[in-house]
Amino acid sequence: MKSIARVLNRLTELPMLLAAATLFVLMVLTFADVIMRSTFSAPIEAATELTRIAMAVIVFSALPVVSGRADHIVVDLLDPLFRRAGVERILDGLITLACGVLLVWPAMRSFDLAARARSYGDLTEYLSIPVFYITWFIAFMTLVTAITMALRGLVILFKPDLLRGAND
DSSP: OHHHHHHHHHHHHHHHHHHHHHHHHHHHHHHHHHHHHHHHSOOOTTHHHHHHHHHHHHHHHHHHHHHHTTOSOOOOTTHHHHHHHTOHHHHHHHHHHHHHHHTHHHHHHHHHHHHHHHHHTOBOTTTOOBHHHHHHHHHHHHHHHHHHHHHHHHHHHHOTHHHHTTTO
């Protein structure tokens, strides 16, 4: 079991490394754009386009990892009530499983939109990057998030002791 956890931890490093590298590139791009705009009155034309793409990469790279670790924002106003009733774990597992199942729809829809963008030949405005690459990435990472959340929900429901050491 520990070797599986170690492999899963290693796998989570890849999307987080992609998100971190993209954030660094975004910071350098913003810095360069501000310097070029202020000093030479020559802004980087594609900065807005690249910023949009970078934001999508950052958010959707981190989404499966954040969801798998349950590090997302949670409103827990009713948790004490459910804790007293002794159904907190069951409710948490069911909600996580339901969220994972529900995320399949936007993932499949994003795959459809990527296919449509590819068939239309949609390109970004300045750099002429095919839009379907970005949309496929979003769709794939959303599907990975859905699978991650569904599996986490099943683990919470049926084998919660597997998560005890993982959250430390």
